[in-house]
Amino acid sequence: MKLRSPWPAVVLALLVGASAFPFYWAILASFTPEARLFRDPSLLPSGLVLDHYRALFTERSFWLPIRNSLIVAGTTTIFCVTLGALCAYALARLEFKGKTLLLGSILAVGMFPQISVVSPLYLMLRELRLINTYPGLVLPYLTFAMPLTVWLLVGFFRQLPGELEEAAMVDGAGRLRAFWEVIVPVALPGIATTAILTFVYSWNEFLFALSFTLGPERQTVPVAIALFRGQYQVPWGQILAAAVIATLPVTLLVLAFQRRIVQGLTVGAVKG
């Protein structure tokens, strides 16, 4: 295609600008003194301060929700990727009756609206005295994370050539050893992508974290930010500083693994 029309470049420049502007504005505001936030907003930085970030960690103990989020998202990811890999291997590479139905049902569960299981999960966690605890968040997170991991991993395992473990099995290895010694190492990039996506989804989750925690001691980052209150007015400076911090880990992950993430997203959806 030798059509050198300028519009693709223009569209893309607009796109990058539109994607970036809210971030630029939030980052700028997070360094701007509260008193100047809404007075003559200027697009260029001037007189920046670190007050909001300092207040976040001294007045609001913002490290608490960060720690909670890391624990909950990390545990969910490890649990789902471990069990999900076994399940996905069987679904992708073994022959057995009911396979298609099983895969379809797992996908269907992944599409449940979260709100439709909030009431029983709440009653269940209350009965087990797990409201406002880490297991009380990890358990509900499995409802969406487990189907997601299985679905993505099935996509990745299917892409591997079929002769892989057959060669190992001819050499006398059993199914499980072939899986562990041949498939897992080869599929490691796919497994890592799945882990990243599961982590990002769990880090970002809001509804369950809002429903099943009671106070700051177990709130995750998104819940903590959404519930920030000031004494007299909305503490925008601190909210935006917290937003910048909450965005940081996922942004770094995305930037480091962007090619793989795009692959993961499209493997699951388009070719699925």
Next chain:
Amino acid sequence: MRGAERQPGIEQQEARIAWTLVLPALLTILLVALFPLLWTAWESLHLHDLRMPWLGRPFIGLQNYGEALSDPRFWGSLGHTAFFAVTSVGLELIIGLALALALNRAFRGRGLVRAAVLIPWAIPTVVSALLWRFMFEGQSGIVNALLVDLGVLREPIVWLIDPVAAWVPVVLADVWKHTPFVALLLLAGLQNIDTSLYEAARIDGASAWRQFRHVTLPLLRPAILVALIFRTMDAFRVFDLIYALTGGGPGTSTEPIALYTFNALLQNLQFGYGSALSVIVFLITFCLALVYIKILGADLTGGRR
């Protein structure tokens, strides 16, 4: 796929291994998803108000559903959800398609573009809601300042206290966050189209528009449908975005069904009624999925077993 003939004994053995591998994940899903879903349905047939424990939990049949059907706030929230889904998904598809076409043509700066589209997608929805709320906040947020400066507005609008204007930041925030995802899906679809088709069309003298209309669109149909499915179902359960942006307000004028359900459950502690609303949300999403699978089934599984 696999050509090798197998003996029945080996097949049985393989099935046994397969089920052993599947079981842990499957049990987890049954325990945390399927079982609660059935429980919601059962709960929805009871009067269960956690504020009034002395009432117990009597079985009342379909009364909760009757109450929902005559509840104006329920119908309102359903209307808001549908309005939100149609506007935001519509905009996302149109803009996403334009972006995908441009991305497919561009040879330089793909890495930058990919990062620019992925980051809004990857950040917590609550955060994107707050970024947009900040830009539309009060009289002197940046949006008002820019629009007044450019002469679009004579005087600032207080967006978030107007029942109609409050939708603007809500829809914009959703479009901002999800268009990248749509564009990526459509781009993957575009890259699967055989370029020789375009050459053939050009040789036949087809204009760019006709090529788009008769080659690109039909071949992109599966990808468009997939994007449509994912986005509509997502839009129908919208919660985080509106909770953090407008809180459903002013009043209840931007309250979607998931937020109303959440309020019934965890604000008013009406577990029976809230569960009935949950079941309704589930059934609507389920029907949407069925319709889509029916349309898509013909498209996607046609070539495959």
